[in-house]
């Protein structure tokens with residue numbers, strides 16, 4: 311086993327017994343939601359995965375160790391520390407580990423650690439992608455490169471239109487990452503079920519999704535697969551309200567010259583402020599919805 315990695319007993323036993331395991335990220339806890347809703351959500355997500363017959367493996371970096379499977383105390387610790395935990399993408403790992411620091415794992419880093427541990431399915435809210443204006447800024451999330459190279463299936467609710475969704479799909483196409491719509495032809499846009507863009511394939515059952523990913527793994531094609539699961543109708547937001555909030559947030563980020571790894575957390579926090587907590591409630595529900603689907607896919611694998 312990897313000398314930098316600690317797998318919790320529960321996760322290790324599940325993996326050894328061939329039981330389904332679902333990875334979960336920690337940037338969503340530290341940077342994606344305020345305390346204490348972040349901790350409450352993270353613990354609920356773990357419960358939902360268990361209720362659906364799989365074992366949750368929340369992933370983070372704690373005191374210089376890569377962790378697959380956290381204790382509730384460790385989740386509380388990361389949630390309380392919030393923005394004081396370093397947001398850790400692929401490029402951040404070497405220095406954080408060498409220094410013995412903590413790190414909240416993004417989609418990219420969660421995929422890396424999941425793959426090291428032998429976990430194949432991962433549930434989250436939204437992924438990073440090609441930002442609006444990337445033709446000038448070159449701001450493209452490392453999440454997309456990771457999807458291109460690391461064999462983990464990621465269940466998300468699509469991507470927020472803080473990103474350029476059209477360019478994000480083009481990038482994924484170039485990199486050979488299949489974009490699957492669960493029971494939909496249309497790419498969901500996180501807070502809303504529609505985006506105006508089509509996914510590559512619509513698949514209607516967790517078993518069909520598992521079969522496609524099994525084929526990808528079996529052929530040893532490198533990289534993962536992106537499963538987009540629309541937010542439940544009851545929690546989806548008014549497209550005009552959310553689109554105005556996002557436009558305002560992006561404009562403010564540009565005005566303030568926000569760059570690099572700060573961009574996504576800044577935009578997420580702004581949107582939350584502007585929509586006054588409505589977006590947080592939707593965000594929480596779509597994560598639960600993704601956890602359910604991911605557990606079912608993991609069982610099918």
Ligand code: PSU
Pocket residue numbers: 335337338341342399415416417418435436437438439450451452453470500570571572573574575578
């Ligand atoms: N998008 C969201 N919610 C999130 C993130 C993105 O709607 O919580 C987080 C995820 O951890 C994702 C990361 O992997 O931000 C992407 O950051 P960047 O754009 O800097 O690569």
Ligand code: MN
Pocket residue numbers: 449450451452570571573
């Ligand atoms: Mn970026």
